[in-house]
Amino acid sequence: MPKLNEYLGGLVSEIASARKMADLQTVEIAKEYAKDDLLKHFSIPRMKIGSVDLTVPFAQAGNSVKMSFKEFVYDEITTVAKEAYESAGADDDKMLKNVLAEYEYDYNKIASTIDRASLGSHTAIDEDHPLVQNKTFDELSKRIISFCSAKFEWPQNADLDLLWLSIRNRTISEYQKNTGSSMTDNDVIVEASQLMKIDPKYLIYAKMSVTESGMEWSRYEDINGNPVETLIPE
Structure with missing residues (x-):
């Protein structure tokens, strides 16, 4: 059984993975637009997560x-x-x-x-x-x-x-x-099949609001004229 922090951290990680999948799809769309004489003049559609509100049920194990x-x-x-x-x-x-x-x-x-x-x-x-x-x-x-x-x-x-x-x-x-x-321990039960067997009054509901704060590459030259790339918040 997972710890509560592991479970909630896993949810946040999955949301980040979803954003990655969306960005990879955006790249593929950009390639298709670039090949088309008309579409190349359009902006590339890109999905961005504003915030995700979650209500997560679990029970102490x-x-x-x-x-x-x-x-x-x-x-x-x-x-x-x-x-x-x-x-x-x-x-x-x-x-x-x-x-x-x-x-x-x-x-x-x-x-x-x-x-x-x-x-x-x-x-x-x-x-x-x-x-x-x-x-x-x-x-x-x-x-x-x-x-x-x-x-x-x-x-x-x-x-x-x-x-x-x-x-x-x-x-x-x-x-x-x-x-x-x-x-x-602080193990928790999160599997739906197991939670259905537990009296609802023993369930705990954690409410989370996950807001995206992306990073982007910034390119500049240092005092010696050497190119430098670094990640900064969007």
């Missing part, structure tokens, strides 16, 4: 996308417990969202009391992770599981412990994102 508590827990439940969740009706879904919105207050309260320095260099979610060791988000995750187990119809082979572990680990992971401890 990888760990940089931040979600609220109710958003990422809802995403985790509907993904991991998809079969049980799909058996729920619209009323249960609405109730789940309302409950997660209430628990978000508890999550924010817990997060505000965590000593961020205790995270150290931990980025992987394992049993040695500080937030796993002190069971920071365990109780909150269990409360969510209690609600889900009561509201959804679970298959006989359903593993609620797996869902609990998934929610706990996702909560730790998202907490790290929100505190910036797992931010490792």
